[in-house]
Amino acid sequence: xxxxxxPIFLQIxxxxxxxxxxxxxxxxxxxxxxxxxxxxxRINPATAGKGxxxxxxxxxxxxxxxxxxFVTSGARDALRFRRREGFAEQYVRPLVxxxxxxxxxxxELQDMIDAQSRASTVDSVTMEARR
Numbered sequence: 001x002x003x004x005x006x007p008i009f010l011q012i013x014x015x016x017x018x019x020x021x022x023x024x025x026x027x028x029x030x031x032x033x034x035x036x037x038x039x040x041x042r043i044n045p046a047t048a049g050k051g052x053x054x055x056x057x058x059x060x061x062x063x064x065x066x067x068x069x070f071v072t073s074g075a076r077d078a079l080r081f082r083r084r085e086g087f088a089e090q091y092v093r094p095l096v097x098x099x100x101x102x103x104x105x106x107x108e109l110q111d112m113i114d115a116q117s118r119a120s121t122v123d124s125v126t127m128e129a130r131r
Contacts, residue, residue: 008043012051017060020071021079031061031069 004011019025032040037048052069055061060075099109 008041008047009050009054012037012041012043012048013054016051016055017079020060020076021083023076025071027071027073027075029071030067031071033068 016025016031020027025031031052034045034049034052037043037051038045041048052061056063056069060072060079061069062072063069096109104112
């Protein structure tokens, strides 16, 4: 995880965001402490703290003085909304623009997406069966 060229504190923040989105960190639950994150990832505690504070500033986490950091109510929905917006900007808009250049209509594009989705589902089932 800690190797994609982005600042480590952002990677820590994203890891926590992912845990909130997938439900492994529920709203109002306590997140790992700065020291726990630092020890687990073998990073400087200040870097781990910067990742947590980044999420506090974004309203995803809140501090309970003397207790620790907790996931804010509504954080999951806020993160999903933000990620969906980013997904549309990064993937969907360029996809639609390229489809237009190629003369693909909405129905054709939808058929391509549906076919890819079915293929991905089959691949996932096949991989599970092999385990």
